[in-house]
Amino acid sequence: MDDLEATASLPPWTLIQGLLSLLVAFLTYLAAERWYLHPWRLSRVLREQGICGTSYQFPAGDLKQSGQLNAEAWSKPMALCHDIIPRVIPHVHNTIKEHGNICFSWLGPVPKVIIGDAVSVRDILSNKLGHIMKFTSKRSGELLAFGIANHDGEKWAKHRRILNPAFH
Template structure:
C-alpha cells in the first residue's frame, strides 16, 4: 500500500486552493453581504454592495465631475469637496452607509449618536490603516481604546468655547499691532 508523492502533493495543493478560495469568497462577497444585512436590520439605508469596488467608482466620478466645474468664493464648498457624501445624505438621510471596497462606512450625523460613539471606547473600532499610513500619519487620530481616551482628555480643554474666544481675541490683537 504505497502512496505516491504526486497524490499527496495534489491533495495538499487542492486543500490549499480550496481554503484560499473560501477566504477570498468570504472577503469579497459573503462578509460584505452579511454586514449589509446587519446594517439594514439596524435601520440604516444605503447602496447595495457591489463586488470589489463598492461605491468607490461612483465617488471618484463625482469628485472628478465636481472638480471640473469652476467655483466662486460665495459658493457652498460641500458639493465641491464631498459630492458623494452629500449625494448619499440627500438620497438616504443622515444615518446611512456607503461602501469603500468590501468595507461599509457608516455615516452618522445625529449629535446624540456621535456622542454615544465617542464615549464608548471599546465598542466602536477604527479600520486598521495600512502599514504605510501607520508609518506616515501617527497621532491621536490613529489611537484606540484607553490610549485614545487619555489623549482626548489631555487635548479636550483646548477646544472649550472660552479658550477659542481667547484665541480669536489674541489673533485680533496680533493683527492690529
C-alpha cells in the same frame, strides 16, 4: 489488503494534485468570504438596524461611482457660495441625499457608515461607553506622530487633560 496495495502503488503526482486542489478550494473559500460573504452579511446587519445604503458591488464597492462623481464635480466651475460639500465629497453628498442622514457606503469590501446629522455626530462622539473605537492602521501609524489623535483609553484621557486648558 488489495485496496491498500492499490493505494500504495498510485503515482506521487496524484497525492500532490489532491493537495493542490484542496489548497485551491481553501483559497477560493477565503476569497469568497472576504470579497462576497462578509460584505453581504454586514449589509444585512446594517439594514436590519434600519440603516439604508448602497448595495455592495464586487470588488471595489462604490469606488467607481465615487470617481465618476468626483470627475463630474471637478469638471464644472465652483459656484460662489459656501455650499462646498457637493464639490469636495460628492459621493457622500449623493449618498446622504438618496438614503438619508444615517446611511452607509462601500469602500471596497468594508462598509463606511455616514452620519450627516450634526446632533447625532455630537451624541456619538460624546458617548463615554467606549463603543466607538478609533481606526488604527499600521501604515498610517508609522507615518503619523504619536499624538492625542492616535491614543486611546487612559492614555487619551491623560493627554486630553493636559491639552484641554490650551484650547479654553
